[in-house]
Amino acid sequence: MCVLTPVKFRLQLFEFEDLPWFPKVIRAGMMDYLRFTISVLRIYQPIVPLLRAAVLQAGQPNLLELCAGAGGGTEGVWRSLRASGLPLVSVTLSDLYPQPAAWQLLAERTGGGLRYEAAPVDATAVPAALTGFRTVFSAFHHFPPAAAEAMLADAVRQQAGIGIFEGAGKHWYELLLAWLVLPVVQLLTTPFIRPFRLSRLFFTYVVPLIPLCTIWDGTVSVLRMYPPEQLLALARRADPLGRFEWQAGKVRNPLTRSEVTYLVGVPKRN
Template sequence: MSWPRIQFLEIGDQPWCPAWLHDHEQLSLTQLWNLRVPLWSHGSLATQACAVIQEHLRDPSSYTIVDICAGAGGPTPLIELEINRKLEVQGKEGVRFILTDLFPPVREWARIAKMQPQIAYRAEGVDARDVGRLAEAGSRECRIFNICFHHFDDGDAVGILRSALQSADAFMIFEITARDVPTCLCSPLVFFWGFYVTLFWLWRSPVRLFFTFVVPIAPLALWVDGLISCLRTRTPGEIQELIARSGADLDGWRFTSGRRAVQWPFITLYYSVGVKSDS
């Protein structure tokens, strides 16, 4: 069961949102990508994303994967480690990744790139609605959108898809929310995840400790933004409608969508994929 999409704004998207709160939300989501619960989890969100990449890209080593709205890095460093570890075992070359964003956090990206040589970044701002080809000559290009596509209104989303269809060879949209009753009912669980993140990764920050355990603003914001994400995440059919509106040449493209359970019934990876048939 679904209902009409609502383009609400999350607290983390507001210009008045404090930097520490925005960082807390970003870290919470990043750590969620690596969460594994013994005897329950089907891998992690990151491992399931890697499985989707390997399932739909015939030869991942021939691609450069561009995280087109990377923020502070998000799950891409985790995905890079997972997929290249598997490819190394198979005796194949690793996949190269590029981080881009309209407002690039260059210092954080430089730290990531220093530790993981297969990850590069664009220091200048990149508008996802108008992106030229970023992969080097001889490499195919796949653009990924890690739990960010629901942030864009329909006009921007059409432009972003048009750009991907015109200048890339594949795209993948990953979401961890859905516009349905079960997902909305599970969304309050991220409130408790906010406490866990502060306790294990941010315990040295008095501000974060106070606004988590004394006045629980950080967990509450995470819950509210998670619910808003549910209300504005697009269905596969709605993404197909945006693709049709893009006006791009769709000859040779094939589109699929699906879901992968990670911690049933609370965490599921939803995906929509477009790949050129000759890629």
């Protein structure tokens, strides 16, 4: 069926949350919903074994999450890594548009296992003081090819392992979900999202900017995603000397039957 086939082209359209002038309150509401949905559905649980192996191979037990947004899914991945034999692993959340209010909740709930960098962090030029195995969840598609390559090249330059994870497989049916199913889910679940914000209710039910912008950004996210072969091509250009081992592909979530697209790079050992 057509809806089950992959979307083979990539369109560099805009997303509202990328725009510098976009109202912070709307961006925060969209990020809160994304965090809530990813966490409840455990979208990124299938990549835990892959991430654990890469972290051990790189010898970098702590994670630096770039482009963290509201931290969607990070707590679940962190808890699973701890349960899998990495009891001391920690995560530092960072973003070009930091969300300390959402991150503080995660830090308190994890007893400091999740911490955050309050200053803006450019994922293409990470400060040397921020160390650890780099992860990017649900955000790599925001970067056009030149910037995406720059992000990977910065990891190679600083010898920091990196894992890119997108919570979709780039299929036509995912566009249908973004248009027909997820908006209904958003309307039903918004009252249960924490921390509670009156602004989130107002811009969901009275002036529905949050769901409308979420529909647009969700559609564009699928269209902007890089399939595995393009991820590998970016990695090879970012690492012309072959200093890293790279792998890319997709893994399926047995609970939701959805796919996660990934790229993992680990420094080669001399």
